[in-house]
Amino acid sequence: MGWVQDYEPVGGLWLSALLAALPIIVLLSALGVFRRSAHLSAALALLTALGIAVFAYGMPVGLAGNAALLGLVFGIWPIAWIAFHAVFFHNVTVETGRFESIKAALAGFSPDRRIQALLIAFGFGALLEGVAGGGSPIAITAAMMAALGFPPIKAVVLALLANTAPVAFGGLGNPMIVLGNVTAPLLGVEVEEATQLFSAMSGRQLPFLALIIPAFMVVVLAGWRRMVEVWPALLVTGGSFAITQFLISNYVSPSLVDVGAALAAMGSLWLLTRFWSPREVWRFDSEPAEKTDGHRAGSDAAQTGDGSGAVGDAEPAAGRLATAGRRRSGLYAWMPYLVLIVVIVVSRIGTLFPGLPAWLDVTALLQRATLDIPWAGLHEVVVRVPPITPQDADYPAVLTLDLLFSPGSVALIATIIAGVMMGARPMTLLRVYGRTIVQMRWALATIMMILSISFVMNYSGATSTLGLAFATTGVLFPLFSAFIGWLGVFLTGSDASANSLFGPMQVISAQQLDIDPTLAGGTNSSGGVMGKMISPQNLAVGATAIGQTGKESLLLRKTFLWSILLTLAVGVIALLQSTVLTGMIPH
Template identity: 45%
Template sequence: MTWTQEYIPLGNLALSALAAAIPIVVIFYLLAIRRAPGQVAGISALVAAFLVAVLIYKMPVSTALIAAIMGIAYGVFPIFWIVITAIFIYNMTVETGKFDIIKNSIATITDDRRLQALLIAFAFGAFLEGAAGFGTPVAISAGMLVGLGFNPLYAAGLCLIANTAPVAFGGIGIPIIVAGQVTGIDTMKISQMVGRQLPFISVFIPIWLVVLMAGWKATMEVMPACLVAGVSFAVLQYLSSNFIGPELPDILSSLASILALTVFLKSWKPASIWRFPSEQGNKEKAAATLPSYTSGELITAWAPFIILTIMVILWGLKPVTNLLNTATISVYVPGLHNVVTQVAPIVKTPTAMAAAYKINWLSAAGTALFIASILSAVILGVSPGQFFSIFGKTFKQLTKPLITIPSVLGLAYIMNYSGMSSSLGLFLAGTGTFFPFFAAWLGWLGVFLTGSDTSANALFGNLQAVTAQQVGVDPILTVAANSSGGVTGKMISPQSIAVATAATGLVGKEGDLFSFTVIHSIALAVIVGIMTYLQAYVLAWMIP
């Protein structure tokens, strides 16, 4: 049995889009207003999506159920697999006492919370996004900030917002590569266009972070450091995306930012050391009495994160990935594979939607992290019994996210296979000459729904290109805007929220974190939308 998507089931695009938005309204309401736990919001939105798909979009019950199950499966693997292995490595350093050494060694660079946030949330987080993506940067960097003594809500929120700058080029450039595949547009041109949008955001994200955590007056004290971090990142992001390609901008930009900021802080210090008001004790005295460590102690303590870095880079290399992918098991999902047909204007010709669940157990980023955890355990002197004990504690810590993440992915898959996401996209695409502004919001919506810039490009990339041609705008611009706008939705994606709360011990407080980030997400999406609109009609010379 086959089923063809209907994008205007209520006979009116606005009404159909309103119906399609019901699951999004449910999850926004539960997280932002009711401050409900993530698993409650996720399950409720999943149920709402199922009912809308079946009752309004007339999707067969069995097809909707199988779509949900496939999404849930992807939520468990590979997404949850990444989360649990990343947090497991962090937990091992805590259990063995090595994180105290890490914490103190960072404090020798700077004991100022503002500057620590720039180093870890912005620069190191961007490096992890470029090397692995898919939740790794937030899980690791947020956990590190909490270990340093950051307020957990701020640690999670800052890492989510900082993750704006690198997302479009995350996972060795896979979002841009996918955008090129689904649209037929040259990947290099999309890379160049995104590289002429995001650097403007990257420059002031460090300033944005510090203002958020400390206020404007305290930000002015560290403005030179903010500019060093942001400008060094933005310059390398522009150069690498425009002259090398989409694979390396995050890696090169983050390394440039880390190096520039570390060197700068060797010769420059803020007028005062800033800590959160809740932190007690004499700041100057604490900084002056930091213990000293031998080179061997420092290398041992940092070894898990050094190994993690090496592994995610190794796993991201194309020859290695191709080799590891030979072990991938692909299962065509019965009852869903080639059952649902997409039609114009979402696709050029009627196309049956594939539904293959890929178990890339060897090439998955989580596997790289798990191997890193084994190597780390050997170096840290963790016994097999202690290894499994810490892993068990980590799993127990993440039982609620194990419900939240799969339910959110189930929601995304129902909305994608039922055509609900496409109804919302078509509604935004109907804005005529204002479409360049809303192109960024289409990306924002895609990432909010799926938690992934890659998935958002796969979902809306072709729609962006088709609509741009209809309104007389270069499709390179709008396809790029899908990625650039998408990064602003990452911080409020329920999937990202679940990862961040799991890493910082805020499970059950997903609503608080959502409320913390949602205003910033909307504000940044507006900025990207305005930038895209100007590039369409005023600054068209910027389009490659």
């Protein structure tokens, strides 16, 4: 028998929960109130977590240190590995000059900053989340918008806000797959059935948020009045994403939700802009405003690349040539991102198309290089007890090194391929790689310490104490289920990790309260995604991507309220589904 967790170490659940929350309180206070840097705030919170684990929970010092060390390593692989190569990819596009072509292509799509934000942060960010996840959408889209002329801080805030609705299905549905795997035995069904149930449940919650998040973004960017001016774009972008998200999550597969919804949103927005544009082109204060007639005539499709107006009827052949040239230029500009998407999709082809011949299943080939390393001195040494688990169970501690299958490794391969295609020499790539290490050093340190806090809280039992405290809320449990997921993603930066951490507890608690466990598990994932925008490692990644390391506290203050309000919205939806809208729960 190993060391047994105690979820009420100071005699009462809520008093114990207050004690368990101290590392989070320290982290938020240092970051948001005292405006310390993310890495310093994380260091203070880590020391607090270790103190609570040892002195309050009675965790042996060696075990606590081992958990902290595993968290540090896990922060490097796979979390920091993914975020780092997302930034490296963007830096290579800038170094080769290709990003200037992307800027020109985006300006040709629409000069209006509101429309650009919808396309890049919401649409393209969702596509990146769908095929990769792991912080890459925040790093890449924030850097893209900043390079286009968006104020750097506002660019990150927009990227963080947008990286919500798609997260539950990110990485080709990985959060849902993880949730299905850890809860299927508790539900008494096969893993595939559990995964599809949770996919359908989140697919009946998140589309409501997808409808309003584009409007949230534009309000943050330009204000309420400017948001109303582009309501057709908001309706088309959010509506197409929401409808596609619902249909694919319920009737196809969680692995394809984000890719399909993102393509639908970007395609719908592009189609709309062929015949509609805002009456006034909105730019930042430092930029000149432009007037339009509120729509696009058919001849506008043949505008010159420099935005000088429509090509005259006297030169139709020249107009057609110019249009063809711009299409080629646009394809040329987006080539690095097309390479990135193709490489990631090919690496996941076995997930998308099960049953492929062995020689075609690139996914299986890449997974052969995966190593599972039990962490000596911690693996199955800690014992979890009911109600966190159905019965006493050893807590595994396994470090998975998916050397080739990790999205970070795939992004590295894609960057090398795209870099060579863009004319970068090996020494150029090495120089940019070294510069990216220097650029991201504090973000990497933050990520490592945040994951270390998470692991110490998990293995000491502090995280479970917090979850159990929320679970005492009875009929209001579905409302608080969203905040349990939010807490998990805040701590880990990952919806999949939050599902692994809290999914079983949510299901068990719901069963004890006679609430549908599918609702509780799905709400854990749906509510969790709203914690993504304030997770310290994501704040650090975003700040680093725009060269604003040390501004994480400012980012937190600008996103914290939105995060709480959106999580509350998910909770209210779940509460309604548990009471008056029970027909929305899949069975």
